[in-house]
Amino acid sequence: PLGFFDGRIVELDEKIVAMEDRGHQFGDGIYEATRIYNGKCFQLKRHLDRCVRSLRELKIPIVYTYEELEEIHYSLIQASGITNGFIYFQITRGTAPREHGFPKNVIPHLSMFIRPMQTKTELQAVGVKCFLTPDQRWLRCDIKSLNLLGNVLAKQAAHDAKCFEAVMYREDKNLITEGSSSNFFIVKDEVIWTHPINNLILKGITRTILLEDIIPSLNLTILEKAFSPEFAQKADEAFITSTSLEVMPVISLGGKIIGDGKPGKITQKLQRAYREKAH
Numbered sequence: 001p002l003g004f005f006d007g008r009i010v011e012l013d014e015k016i017v018a019m020e021d022r023g024h025q026f027g028d029g030i031y032e033a034t035r036i037y038n039g040k041c042f043q044l045k046r047h048l049d050r051c052v053r054s055l056r057e058l059k060i061p062i063v064y065t066y067e068e069l070e071e072i073h074y075s076l077i078q079a080s081g082i083t084n085g086f087i088y089f090q091i092t093r094g095t096a097p098r099e100h101g102f103p104k105n106v107i108p109h110l111s112m113f114i115r116p117m118q119t120k121t122e123l124q125a126v127g128v129k130c131f132l133t134p135d136q137r138w139l140r141c142d143i144k145s146l147n148l149l150g151n152v153l154a155k156q157a158a159h160d161a162k163c164f165e166a167v168m169y170r171e172d173k174n175l176i177t178e179g180s181s182s183n184f185f186i187v188k189d190e191v192i193w194t195h196p197i198n199n200l201i202l203k204g205i206t207r208t209i210l211l212e213d214i215i216p217s218l219n220l221t222i223l224e225k226a227f228s229p230e231f232a233q234k235a236d237e238a239f240i241t242s243t244s245l246e247v248m249p250v251i252s253l254g255g256k257i258i259g260d261g262k263p264g265k266i267t268q269k270l271q272r273a274y275r276e277k278a279h
């Protein structure tokens with residue numbers, strides 16, 4: 001593992017964050033997480049597009065070009081020698097005396113790290129159990145912000161229930177949104193369902209790759225429409241997606257077995273197609 005902070009390569013445990021960094025005190029910033037497969041950043045353009053959108057939504061000045069961000073990614077890959085890994089980066093509004101309103105004349109901080117990561121192929125082969133829990137997050141889940149308390153509490157509740165991931169639903173409408181760090185899909189009568197893009201979910205890059213690149217090429221049917229937990233529990237198949245998990249089958253949801261309790265056929269097709277594209 002190796003880090004980067006405002007222009008230089010650093011050790012991960014180096015003390016570099018100022019007390020009044022707004023990321024530190026307010027969670028005032030955004031992040032991205034990308035995979036490195038065989039020494040290359042996978043789908044970096046899409047991640048950078050989402051990063052720029054998050055920054056615009058939070059009115060954080062954009063002070064890095066795509067070329068610079070790409071260069072920093074590759075300098076970390078080179079300096080660490082890691083060819084299969086995970087790069088995390090975050091941009092905070094900057095450091096200023098603590099006050100809620102935006103400070104004037106500050107420059108955002110960029111910090112990044114790289115760690116080795118391998119795809120969890122054994123787990124992908126058998127699938128995971130998911131916990132069902134109310135979605136307690138704010139109403140701008142489309143922004144990949146540093147504020148992840150709702151996600152953290154949901155994930156821990158899942159772990160406490162011996163589940164791998166928490167699938168969240170909005171209690172007012174009884175509709176599933178997404179996982180605590182993943183997007184959620186079901187398959188019913190050969191139609192693939194997932195929550196539509198709006199303020200209630202993150203537009204996952206893995207989700208986009210499935211919807212724009214893989215599902216059309218496999219001639220499968222996608223429906224971007226929200227559904228209830230009860231509907232999902234009666235689905236034929238279910239899966240979650242994320243940069244680190246890729247396509248991960250879900251074999252039970254809220255204590256109910258999905259389909260026959262094994263990864264579904266369509267899920268496995270998508271999983272294979274994604275792995276071929278990525279590896």
Ligand code: PDD
Pocket residue numbers: 033151178179180181182183202203204205206207241242243244
């Ligand atoms: N999380 N939804 C949420 C709430 C997420 O945190 C993530 C990713 C996703 C999937 O997005 P993508 O396909 O772009 O990874 C959906 C990352 C991996 C994380 O927080 O570590």
